[in-house]
Amino acid sequence: MNFSKSREKIIIYFLFSVVIRLCIIVFHFFFFSWPSKPWDQLIIGSLEPYFDYKYYYRKFAEEFINGTWFPYVSKASNQILDSYIYPPLFLYIISIPVILSVDLVFIPLFLADISLPFVIYRFLERSNGKEVAQWGFLALTFCPLTILYNGGFLFNTSLVTLVFIVSIYFVYVKRFNCAILTLTVAFLLKQIILFFILPILIYIVLKSPKNDYTLSSYLSVIVKYGAILIGTAFVGSLPWIFLSPHTYFETVLMNQQATFNPTFISRELTWPVQWYSFLIELEVPYWFLYIVAFLNFTMLGLLSVQAINFSLLIFWYRKKSLDWHKLLNLLLYTAILSHLFLPRGVYKYYFTLLVPLVILWICINYSTTLKQSSAHRRKVFLIFFTVCLLLILMHRLLYLLLIWGIFFFMLNSDLDFNIRRFKRKFSSNDG
Numbered sequence: 001m002n003f004s005k006s007r008e009k010i011i012i013y014f015l016f017s018v019v020i021r022l023c024i025i026v027f028h029f030f031f032f033s034w035p036s037k038p039w040d041q042l043i044i045g046s047l048e049p050y051f052d053y054k055y056y057y058r059k060f061a062e063e064f065i066n067g068t069w070f071p072y073v074s075k076a077s078n079q080i081l082d083s084y085i086y087p088p089l090f091l092y093i094i095s096i097p098v099i100l101s102v103d104l105v106f107i108p109l110f111l112a113d114i115s116l117p118f119v120i121y122r123f124l125e126r127s128n129g130k131e132v133a134q135w136g137f138l139a140l141t142f143c144p145l146t147i148l149y150n151g152g153f154l155f156n157t158s159l160v161t162l163v164f165i166v167s168i169y170f171v172y173v174k175r176f177n178c179a180i181l182t183l184t185v186a187f188l189l190k191q192i193i194l195f196f197i198l199p200i201l202i203y204i205v206l207k208s209p210k211n212d213y214t215l216s217s218y219l220s221v222i223v224k225y226g227a228i229l230i231g232t233a234f235v236g237s238l239p240w241i242f243l244s245p246h247t248y249f250e251t252v253l254m255n256q257q258a259t260f261n262p263t264f265i266s267r268e269l270t271w272p273v274q275w276y277s278f279l280i281e282l283e284v285p286y287w288f289l290y291i292v293a294f295l296n297f298t299m300l301g302l303l304s305v306q307a308i309n310f311s312l313l314i315f316w317y318r319k320k321s322l323d324w325h326k327l328l329n330l331l332l333y334t335a336i337l338s339h340l341f342l343p344r345g346v347y348k349y350y351f352t353l354l355v356p357l358v359i360l361w362i363c364i365n366y367s368t369t370l371k372q373s374s375a376h377r378r379k380v381f382l383i384f385f386t387v388c389l390l391l392i393l394m395h396r397l398l399y400l401l402l403i404w405g406i407f408f409f410m411l412n413s414d415l416d417f418n419i420r421r422f423k424r425k426f427s428s429n430d431g
Contacts, residue, residue, distance in 0.1 A: 010134060017141045017151075018114055024152025025106070029054065044269045045395050048348050053106060053154035060084055061095040062102045072244045072251060087252050089188035089236055090156060106154050113150040113158040116165065117141045120356055123169050124363050132363045132370045135377050139359050144388045149349035157352045160190035165356050167200070168331070172324055176204045180225050184232040191252050192353065195302070195338040196331060199309040201225060203327050206317045257343070262297040264289050267397070272345030275400035301341030305334055325364060329414055332357045336407045340400065348396065351403070355388070358406075365413060 028049060043049070059080050063069035069077065071084050071091055084091070097104035117140045125133035140146060150158040163186040170179035183200060187193040204225060209217040234241065240248045264280045267273050276293050295301030309330055316322035335354045339346050362370075362384065369376050387406070391399050 014141050021147055021151030028153055046393055048396060049153060056080055057094055058102055058105050060091055061098045061105050064091055064095050065098040072240045072247045085251055087188045087191055088240060109154045109158050112162040116162050119165050128363050128367050132367055135370050136359050136363050139381055139384055143355050144392055145352050145355055150352050155349040157349055160186050161353050164193060180228045181232055184229050188236040195334055198306050199330050202313045258299040259297050272347055273396055274345045275340050278397040296341050296343050299343060302338060305337045328360055332361050
């Protein structure tokens, strides 16, 4: 792929990717079947081509618009409706097209997916220049993960990813009111955003006061942004927060429960998996599983990530080194570790939320490389594309090991970068 093309040819690439997505939608609906042979088991075990859109999202939207079912309060007439586990805004958005036809439910999901590259382009053009922005646009446009899961299989992550990245963009340009508002909207689309609220809120609070670093100024900022966050979440939760508060909070908080007496059982093909699920299939001793999975089933992993976020942000702030790049790194690592430590487990499509964060990380950390030549940009693209393709093709019991590998690679890269920057600063001061 030539990364020196004009804007018109890049748009042609984009339209080609849209056609690929549409072809996958058609292929998925008419040619995939549930497992009946060993080969089918292999396909399901690697691609995870579930029919959430066809059998769940369409049903949710149709029943809601018809007034025959309401989330959190109605006693479901079938198991499909009983499985609604999302915040309300997701249901509202996918239900709008049902006014015309239930066959159009895919439109908001599809539009969100194909709109995201333009947000990334705008983001990177402002932060790193046109060449890097074009690379980021094409990398996201042709990312196998987003093409397959958000564009082709129409999973629910496209909407939340789009709004979440818009929120991060507002943080970058220091439009903090808009950042908190869109972050809360993202949470009302999919509750996985809960993991990012604390680090973004702390960063915004620490970066808001200008020439007034008194306790009262910080308290006023906390009250201001807390009011935007809580107020938006409250309005978006009406009327369900009053009609069925227990069910509503249980749903939006993902019904995660800590335990010290876990049961390790084999994963069905339709169940989410944990990073240690392959060890269960290998029938390793219970005591060994208990040790390696301890951070997951006790929820100490999730809590530790948030504690580390808080500590690092305060530490960097006191050292006067807190900047946008550190926040981006923190959000990326939070995303990876929160998914790995999620007690109920994850599906592959969950990681489409990480893709734009990874692209932003690459464009910032390897900006010099991407600006050198088209050959360098092509090389980085091929590495990125290959890793994403491997995540799709690897069996669902093993691919999380690759996610661990990606995490440690990025962490090591950031450590090397900081060490080199410290040595340059020390050398210049010594001179």
